[in-house]
Each structure stands twice: as C-alpha cells, then as structure tokens.
Amino acid sequence: MDKKLLAILVCPICKGNLDYDKNxxxxxxxxxxxxxxxxxxxxxxxxxxxxxxxxxV
Structure with missing residues (x-):
C-alpha cells in the first residue's frame, strides 16, 4: 500500500484513521x-x- 495514499484515506463511516494489514x-x-x-x-x-x-483493539 502506498504510504501517501494511506495517509489520506479515512474510514468512510467515522472519518477516522485506517491501519493497513499487509497479511x-x-x-x-x-x-x-x-x-x-x-x-x-x-x-x-x-x-x-x-x-x-x-x-x-
């Protein structure tokens, strides 16, 4: 996952941060x-x- 893209993506429901699960x-x-x-x-x-x-968690 591109780090720049990950930095601007948010949850569409709460607009909170997302974590990328590589696995x-x-x-x-x-x-x-x-x-x-x-x-x-x-x-x-x-x-x-x-x-x-x-x-x-």
Missing part, C-alpha cells in the same frame, strides 16, 4: 471493527464491501 491486504478501522479490502492495489472503501472483524 490480509485490507484497511482496518479499529473504531468500527471493519476491514475494507484492497483489490489490485485499489482500496474498496464501501461499507457493504467491508467485513466485520472481532478482537481488534
């Missing part, structure tokens, strides 16, 4: 416990495309 190739919102997929280096920032994750 799953997802952008994670820790507030809403959602993981947004990255497909072909393109972040899919749609709530309907995100998966709910548990255990994120």
């Amino acid at each position: 799953s190739d997802e952008l994670v919102c820790r507030v809403h416990k959602l993981a947004f997929p990255v497909r072909d280096n393109i972040p899919i920032m749609l709530e309907d495309e995100a998966r709910r994750i548990d255990g994120v």
Whole structure:
C-alpha cells in the first residue's frame, strides 16, 4: 500500500484513521471493527464491501 495514499484515506463511516494489514491486504478501522479490502492495489472503501472483524483493539 502506498504510504501517501494511506495517509489520506479515512474510514468512510467515522472519518477516522485506517491501519493497513499487509497479511490480509485490507484497511482496518479499529473504531468500527471493519476491514475494507484492497483489490489490485485499489482500496474498496464501501461499507457493504467491508467485513466485520472481532478482537481488534
């Protein structure tokens, strides 16, 4: 994930910061416990495309 792109992307729900999970190739919102997929280096920032994750602090 490009660091410049990661610096400007925010959660589409809360506008909070996102963390990039290299192993799953997802952008994670820790507030809403959602993981947004990255497909072909393109972040899919749609709530309907995100998966709910548990255990994120």
